[in-house]
Amino acid sequence: MTTSKFDKSLLIEQIRQIETPHPLNCDNEDELSDFLLNQTFHERLWQRAKRLVRQHDLSAALSHAARLSRTIKTITLTLVALLGAVGTMYAITDSDTINIYWLLLVLLGFNFISMLLWLIGISLNMDGLTSGLFARFTSRLPGLLNKVNSDKQGNINISGLADRAWLRCFYSATVGKWQLSKITHQLWLVYLLAGLTSLLLLMMVRQYDFIWGTTLLSDSVFIQLTGSLSQPLSLIGFMTPSVEQVQESRLGVEHILTAEHRSHWAQFLLGSLLCFGILPRLLLLLLSSLMSIRARRLFSLDLYLPYYIDLRQRLVPLASHGQIVDADTSPPVMTDIEQQIPLSHSLPEHTKWAAIELGDKFSWPISLINGLNNFGQVIDRESLESTLQCLQTSQCQVLAVVVAAARSPDRGVQRSITSLTLHCSQRWLVLLQSPDEKKISSKRLTAWYQLAQACNIPADHVISLSVDKT
Amino acid sequence: MSSNKQNNSDFNYPSNSKAAINVGVVGHTNAGKTSLIRTLLRDDHFGNVDDAAGTTRSVEQSAIYADNEVVLNLFDTPGFEDSSALLIALDDLSISIKPNSPTELLKAFIDQQGRYADFKQEIKVLRQSLSSDVLLYIIDVREPLLGKYRDEVEILSKAGKPILPVFNFIADENQALNRWRDQMALFNLHAALEFDTVAFDFEAEKRLYQKLQSLMERHYDPLQRLIDYRQQVWQNLNQAAAQRIFILICDVACYRLEATASQSSQSKTIGGNGFSDTDVNKMQAFVRNAEQQALTDLLAIFSFTQLDIDLQQLPVSEGRWELDIFSPHMLKEFGLGIGASALSGAAVGVGVDLMVGGMSLGAASLLGAAIGGGWATARRYQQEFKAVWRRHQWLCVDDDTVSLLYLRQCRLLSTLSHRGHAAQNKLKLVDNGKVGLPQKWPSLLKSLRQNPQWHQATPDDAEYHKSQKLMLEWLLLGN
Numbered sequence: 001m002t003t004s005k006f007d008k009s010l011l012i013e014q015i016r017q018i019e020t021p022h023p024l025n026c027d028n029e030d031e032l033s034d035f036l037l038n039q040t041f042h043e044r045l046w047q048r049a050k051r052l053v054r055q056h057d058l059s060a061a062l063s064h065a066a067r068l069s070r071t072i073k074t075i076t077l078t079l080v081a082l083l084g085a086v087g088t089m090y091a092i093t094d095s096d097t098i099n100i101y102w103l104l105l106v107l108l109g110f111n112f113i114s115m116l117l118w119l120i121g122i123s124l125n126m127d128g129l130t131s132g133l134f135a136r137f138t139s140r141l142p143g144l145l146n147k148v149n150s151d152k153q154g155n156i157n158i159s160g161l162a163d164r165a166w167l168r169c170f171y172s173a174t175v176g177k178w179q180l181s182k183i184t185h186q187l188w189l190v191y192l193l194a195g196l197t198s199l200l201l202l203m204m205v206r207q208y209d210f211i212w213g214t215t216l217l218s219d220s221v222f223i224q225l226t227g228s229l230s231q232p233l234s235l236i237g238f239m240t241p242s243v244e245q246v247q248e249s250r251l252g253v254e255h256i257l258t259a260e261h262r263s264h265w266a267q268f269l270l271g272s273l274l275c276f277g278i279l280p281r282l283l284l285l286l287l288s289s290l291m292s293i294r295a296r297r298l299f300s301l302d303l304y305l306p307y308y309i310d311l312r313q314r315l316v317p318l319a320s321h322g323q324i325v326d327a328d329t330s331p332p333v334m335t336d337i338e339q340q341i342p343l344s345h346s347l348p349e350h351t352k353w354a355a356i357e358l359g360d361k362f363s364w365p366i367s368l369i370n371g372l373n374n375f376g377q378v379i380d381r382e383s384l385e386s387t388l389q390c391l392q393t394s395q396c397q398v399l400a401v402v403v404a405a406a407r408s409p410d411r412g413v414q415r416s417i418t419s420l421t422l423h424c425s426q427r428w429l430v431l432l433q434s435p436d437e438k439k440i441s442s443k444r445l446t447a448w449y450q451l452a453q454a455c456n457i458p459a460d461h462v463i464s465l466s467v468d469k470t
Numbered sequence: 471m472s473s474n475k476q477n478n479s480d481f482n483y484p485s486n487s488k489a490a491i492n493v494g495v496v497g498h499t500n501a502g503k504t505s506l507i508r509t510l511l512r513d514d515h516f517g518n519v520d521d522a523a524g525t526t527r528s529v530e531q532s533a534i535y536a537d538n539e540v541v542l543n544l545f546d547t548p549g550f551e552d553s554s555a556l557l558i559a560l561d562d563l564s565i566s567i568k569p570n571s572p573t574e575l576l577k578a579f580i581d582q583q584g585r586y587a588d589f590k591q592e593i594k595v596l597r598q599s600l601s602s603d604v605l606l607y608i609i610d611v612r613e614p615l616l617g618k619y620r621d622e623v624e625i626l627s628k629a630g631k632p633i634l635p636v637f638n639f640i641a642d643e644n645q646a647l648n649r650w651r652d653q654m655a656l657f658n659l660h661a662a663l664e665f666d667t668v669a670f671d672f673e674a675e676k677r678l679y680q681k682l683q684s685l686m687e688r689h690y691d692p693l694q695r696l697i698d699y700r701q702q703v704w705q706n707l708n709q710a711a712a713q714r715i716f717i718l719i720c721d722v723a724c725y726r727l728e729a730t731a732s733q734s735s736q737s738k739t740i741g742g743n744g745f746s747d748t749d750v751n752k753m754q755a756f757v758r759n760a761e762q763q764a765l766t767d768l769l770a771i772f773s774f775t776q777l778d779i780d781l782q783q784l785p786v787s788e789g790r791w792e793l794d795i796f797s798p799h800m801l802k803e804f805g806l807g808i809g810a811s812a813l814s815g816a817a818v819g820v821g822v823d824l825m826v827g828g829m830s831l832g833a834a835s836l837l838g839a840a841i842g843g844g845w846a847t848a849r850r851y852q853q854e855f856k857a858v859w860r861r862h863q864w865l866c867v868d869d870d871t872v873s874l875l876y877l878r879q880c881r882l883l884s885t886l887s888h889r890g891h892a893a894q895n896k897l898k899l900v901d902n903g904k905v906g907l908p909q910k911w912p913s914l915l916k917s918l919r920q921n922p923q924w925h926q927a928t929p930d931d932a933e934y935h936k937s938q939k940l941m942l943e944w945l946l947l948g949n
Contacts, residue, residue: 038538303706304706304709304710304713305710305713306710306714306767306768306770306771308710309706309707309710309770309771310770310771312706313773316537317535318511318512318534318535318700318703319510319511319512319513319532319533319534319535320532320533320535320540321511321513321515321516321532322516322517322530322531322532322546323530323531323532324528324529324530324531325528325529325530325531325545326528326529326594326597326598327528327529328527328528328548328590328591328594330590357614357616358614359613359614360614379614379616379617380554380616380617380618380620380621381554381557381558381617381621382617383617384554408499408500410498410499410500410551410552411551411552411588412551412552412553412554412555412618415552415555
C-alpha cells in the first residue's frame with residue numbers, strides 16, 4: 001500500500017519535532033542523498049525519517065498519539081451513543097407513553113442548533129464554532145500532553161514531542177478544521193443513530209401512546225410544526241398524523257389512540273429523525289470527509305523553517321565537492337628559512353639598480369637612485385631583454401633588484417631575478433615599502449627570503465627600503 | 471583529456487553528466503580561482519585558499535547541479551606563474567615542429583612535458599584548457615597591467631576555447647577595472663564579468679551564467695535551468711531567514727510577564743522601577759535567549775561558519791552576539807533614542823503594558839469575539855481579567871528594544887546574504903548607518919502587542935499572516 005503524501009508529511013513533522021531539541025544521528029546520510037537521486041526533497045525527507053525511525057526504534061513513540069486518539073474516540077463515541085439512547089428513554093414519560101416533542105427536542109433540537117453553529121462557523125471561518133466541545137477539548141490537549149510527558153525541568157520526552165507534531169498536523173489549520181468537523185458530525189450521527197435504534201427497539205417490543213403537552217405555547221404551534229415537518233416526509237412516503245390526530249394526542253385529552261394513529265406518529269418520529277437529523281448529518285459528514293481529504297492533499301510542510309533549510313543543504317546538495325582529477329605528483333620541497341627582519345642598509349656606491357614589477361603604486365626610479373645607475377624596470381619580456389643587455393654592456397658587478405614587498409613573488413619573478421643577477425658578484429634584494437602601507441605578513445616575508453635563497457642572494461642581502469608612493 | 475575521463479569514471483554524478491559544461495577556471499596564481507569556485511559551490515572547505523603563490527597545485531573538479539541535473543563541471547587549476555617563459559618555450563617549439571594549429575602546438579608541448587619540468591603546473595592548466603568547453607580567466611584587478619598577464623591570455627587563446635575574463639577584487643577599484651577592461655578588449659575579449667568573491671552578490675553569479683549562455687548557445691537551456699534553480703534556492707534561503715526574524719520579533723513583542731502587585735503598584739512608568747529584579751531578569755533572559763536562538767538559526771540557514779563570522783567581522787563570538795541587546799550603547803549604535811528607562815538608570819528594555827491599565831484589547835475584533843461566544847472571549851482574555859482582578863501588571867519588552875532587535879536582525883541578514891565563501895581579507899560589508907525602521911513599523915508593533923497569544927505560536931490567523939507578509943516584504947524588498 002502506498003503511503004499518502006500527508007502521512008509522509010506527518011512522519012517528517014514528527015521527526016522534526018523530535019530532532020529540534022534532540023538531534024538524531026542518521027547513519028550514512030550521504031549515501032541517502034546519492035541513493036535518492038532524482039527524488040523530490042519531500043521524498044528524501046521521508047526516506048530519511050523512515051531510516052531514523054528504524055535506527056532509533058521510534059515506532060511506538062510515533063504511533064502513540066494515533067493510538068491515544070483512537071481510544072479517546074472510541075470512548076467518546078460510546079458515551080455519545082449511550083447519551084442518545086438515554087435521551088430517548090427519557091422521552092418515555094411513564095410506562096406506555098412517548099412525549100413526541102420532547103423526543104424531537106432531545107434528538108433533533110440540539111442537533112439543529114449544533115448544525116446551525118457549525119454552518120455559521122464554517123461560513124465565517126470561526127474555528128470555535130465549527131467544532132464545538134470536541135475542538136475545545138483538542139485545543140487543550142497539547143498542553144495536557146506536555147504536562148504528562150515532561151520531566152521536572154519541563155523538558156518534553158520524545159513521545160510527547162511526536163504527539164505534539166501529530167496533534168498539530170491533524171488538528172490545526174485547514175486540516176484541523178475539517179478533521180474536527182468530521183469528528184463532530186460523526187459524534188452527532190452516532191448520537192442520532194443510537195436514539196433511532198433505541199426508539200425502534202422500544203416501539204418494536206411495546207405498544208406506546210404518543211402524547212404532547214405545553215404550558216406556555218399554544219396548541220396551534222405544535223399543530224403547525226407537525227404539519228411543516230410532515231410535508232417533506234409525506235412526499236417520500238411516510239405516513240404522518242393528521243391535524244385531528246395531533247389534537248387527539250394532546251396531553252390530558254382522554255382518548256385511546258387507534259393502531260393507525262400510533263403508526264402515523266411512529267412513522268412521523270422515525271421519518272423526522274432520518275430526514276432532519278441523520279440524513280443532513282450524513283451529508284455533512286461526507287462533505288467534511290471530502291474536504292478533509294482535500295485539505296490533507298493540500299497540506300504542505302513549512303520548508304522555510306531552518307530545520308528544513310539545513311536538511312535541504314544536506315540532502316539536495318547544490319554542488320558536488322572537489323575531486324582531484326590531475327594530481328600534483330611532486331609537491332615542492334620547502335626548505336626551512338631562518339626568519340629575518342630586513343633592515344635598511346646602505347649599499348656600495350657603485351651599486352646598479354633594476355626593479356621588477358613594482359606596479360602603479362611606486363614610480364621608478366625612486367628618488368635616491370642616480371639615473372646612471374638605473375637599469376630600468378622589468379614589466380614584460382621586452383623590458384627584461386633590454387635590462388639584461390644593459391647589464392651585459394655595463395659589466396655590472398653589484399646589482400640591487402627592487403621589488404614591491406607587498407606583492408606576491410612567483411616563479412616568473414624568480415626567473416627574472418636569477419637572469420638579472422646571473423653575472424653579478426654581489427646581489428641585493430630590496431623590498432620596497434611605503435610608510436603608509438601596512439606591515440607585510442611574516443608569510444609574505446618568508447616567501448621573499450625563499451626566493452632570495454633560490455636566486456643565490458644571501459639572507460643578509462635582503463633589505464627593506466621605505467619610500468613614498470607615487 | 472583521456473586521463474580526465476578515466477579519473478572521472480567513478481565520480482558520482484546525478485544525471486546528464488555527459489551533457490554538462492566543462493568550465494576551466496584559470497588565471498595567474500593568487501588571482502582568486504579557488505575563491506570563485508568556493509563561492510559558486512557555497513562551500514568554504516573547497517580547495518586551499520592562501521595569500522601565497524602556488525596554493526593550488528592539482529586540478530580539482532566539482533559539479534554544480536540544477537536540482538538533479540549536473541549543469542557545470544568546474545575545474546580549479548593551478549595558477550600561471552611564469553607565462554612569459556612558457557610563451558618563449560612554446561614559440562621555440564613552434565619553430566621546431568611547425569604545428570598546423572595553435573591547439574596542435576599545445577598538445578605537442580603537453581606530450582613533451584618531460585622536457586619542460588619547470589612548467590609542470592602550467593602544463594596542467596594547458597591540459598585542462600584543451601579539455602574544457604569554456605575558460606573563466608580570473609583577474610585580480612588590483613594587479614598592475616604586466617606583460618605576463620598578456621602572455622597568459624595569448625597562451626590560453628591557443629586552446630581555441632571561449633574565454634570569459636572575470637574581474638575579481640573589484641571593490642573600490644573602478645580605475646583599475648577600466649584599465650583591465652581596455653586591456654582585455656585588445657585581445658577581443660569584450661564580454662567580461664565583474665564578480666567579487668569577497669563581496670558576493672547573487673546577481674553577479676546570475677550574470678556569470680548569462681554570459682556563459684551567450685558564449686555557448688547550445689547550452690542555453692541547461693544554463694537557464696541552472697539560473698532559475700539557483701535563483702529559487704537563493705530566494706528560499708532569504709525567505710527562510712526573513713521568516714525566522716519575524717518569528718523572533720513576534721515572540722519578543724508578544725511576550726508578557728505578569729508582575730506581582732506589591733511591586734508593580736509602586737510605579738507605572740516605563741522603565742520598570744516598580745518591578746522586582748527577578749521579573750526583569752526573567753524577561754531579559756527570555757529576550758536574550760530568543761535572539762540567541764534566532765542567531766543560531768540564521769547562521770545555519772546561510773551555512774555561516776566561525777571563519778565566515780571572523781571574515782565578515784560580525785560582532786559575534788562563539789556563536790553569540792558580543793554586545794548585549796540591553797546595552798544602552800546598542801540604542802546609540804542603531805540611531806535610536808535612548809529610552810526613559812536607560813536615562814533613569816532603570817533596567818533597559820522593560821516596558822509596562824499600559825494599553826488599558828494592564829489589559830490589552832486583542833486584535834480579534836470585538837464583533838468577532840462577541841459572535842465567537844462568551845466562552846471563547848473569556849478564554850482569550852482570561853489572563854487580562856485575572857490580572858485586573860489581582861491588580862497585577864504586564865511586564866513586556868519595550869518598543870526601543872523590539873526596534874533594536876529588528877534593526878540588528880536586518881543588518882545581520884544583509885551581511886549573511888552578501889558574503890562570499892572565499893573571503894580572505896576582513897571586510898565590513900554593511901553600512902551600519904543606513905538601516906532604518908520602516909514607516910509602518912509602529913502599526914506593526916501595535917498589532918503584535920495586541921496579540922499576546924501569538925507568542926511562541928504559529929496561528930492560522932489572517933492578521934498574523936498579514937503582519938508576517940509585511941515584515942517579510944521589508945526584509946526582502948527593503949523598506
